[in-house]
Amino acid sequence: MLESGPVVMITTASGGRANIMTQSWHTMIEFMPPLVGCVISDRNHSFGLLKSTRECVINIPTAEIAEKVVGCGDTSGATVDKFAKFGLTPQPAELIGAPLIEECYANLECRVTDTKMVSRYCLFVVEVIKAWIDPAVKDPRTLHHLGKGSFMVAGERIKLKSGMK
Amino acid sequence: MLESGPVVMITTASGGRANIMTQSWHTMIEFMPPLVGCVISDRNHSFGLLKSTRECVINIPTAEIAEKVVGCGDTSGATVDKFAKFGLTPQPAELIGAPLIEECYANLECRVTDTKMVSRYCLFVVEVIKAWIDPAVKDPRTLHHLGKGSFMVAGERIKLKSGMK
Numbered sequence: 001m002l003e004s005g006p007v008v009m010i011t012t013a014s015g016g017r018a019n020i021m022t023q024s025w026h027t028m029i030e031f032m033p034p035l036v037g038c039v040i041s042d043r044n045h046s047f048g049l050l051k052s053t054r055e056c057v058i059n060i061p062t063a064e065i066a067e068k069v070v071g072c073g074d075t076s077g078a079t080v081d082k083f084a085k086f087g088l089t090p091q092p093a094e095l096i097g098a099p100l101i102e103e104c105y106a107n108l109e110c111r112v113t114d115t116k117m118v119s120r121y122c123l124f125v126v127e128v129i130k131a132w133i134d135p136a137v138k139d140p141r142t143l144h145h146l147g148k149g150s151f152m153v154a155g156e157r158i159k160l161k162s163g164m165k
Numbered sequence: 166m167l168e169s170g171p172v173v174m175i176t177t178a179s180g181g182r183a184n185i186m187t188q189s190w191h192t193m194i195e196f197m198p199p200l201v202g203c204v205i206s207d208r209n210h211s212f213g214l215l216k217s218t219r220e221c222v223i224n225i226p227t228a229e230i231a232e233k234v235v236g237c238g239d240t241s242g243a244t245v246d247k248f249a250k251f252g253l254t255p256q257p258a259e260l261i262g263a264p265l266i267e268e269c270y271a272n273l274e275c276r277v278t279d280t281k282m283v284s285r286y287c288l289f290v291v292e293v294i295k296a297w298i299d300p301a302v303k304d305p306r307t308l309h310h311l312g313k314g315s316f317m318v319a320g321e322r323i324k325l326k327s328g329m330k
Binding site for chain 2: 018020024025026027028029030035037039063066067070071074079106113117121123125141144145146147148149150151152153155156157158159160161162163165
């Protein structure tokens with residue numbers, strides 16, 4: 001019930017080899033600077049890459065590539081080149097070494113700013129330092145994980161009068 | 166783009182007075198025990214209540230009560246009794262002092278287990294100790310904040326073959 005924020009694909013890279021991890025456990029922490037908390041289990045191949053390079057891209061996919069998203073979630077970068085296996089296209093980021101995924105409608109280049117919660121919760125605090133978005137995608141059909149391979153696809157948009165940020 | 170997990174309404178209580186806070190900045194941290202990270206700004210009335218009582222309910226509303234959800238987000242419990250003002254019904258929780266909101270389809274009774282990230286990030290780690298869900302609600306039309314009063318309402322459900330938890 002709670003994890004149904006947008007599913008994201010986190011890319012990391014080291015030694016000329018890039019990896020992709022599918023993930024839903026993240027939260028905004030601060031607007032200025034834009035900080036995000038990401039839980040990346042130490043059982044994932046991306047954990048070591050993120051810890052050593054301190055850089056990643058948070059890529060946001062849509063339902064059009066749902067099977068690739070799930071495929072990246074079900075395999076390990078320890079044995080699989082996920083870009084090749086799932087036909088995803090790496091594009092160079094501007095400020096960091098990890099690649100953007102071209103097939104995602106938004107890509108957020110991030111640097112790790114705090115690792116104090118990593119040993120206890122595998123929770124990395126990252127700062128978004130550069131954001132890319134495809135302006136042609138109007139109402140992105142983001143994926144929201146409901147558990148065990150069930151996903152909700154983003155539905156109708158409503159606008160209410162509010163002072164919320 | 167990132168905060169569009171389900172909008173939740175967090176209830177707290179102290180001295181016979183309960184409060185409601187509308188919020189989207191939360192993430193699952195662990196399955197067992199079920200831990201959730203919630204960012205609650207120290208500018209919110211709920212911050213002090215949660216810090217002192219170490220108890221809250223995470224209530225999950227649906228689009229049917231969207232205006233009440235936004236109303237709770239736009240007002241402060243320092244001056245407003247939000248249950249009375251927005252016609253919401255408090256129900257006693259089983260294990261803690263903060264009330265459930267009857268109009269929400271799911272209610273998670275929580276205890277704060279870690280406050281070490283509160284001073285720096287206003288991030289509380291809470292453990293879900295009791296969960297209530299209305300079995301009559303099949304595909305809950307949860308709200309997902311896109312910013313500035315725009316919300317996405319949960320859309321179609323899809324099921325993909327996956328080993329994800």
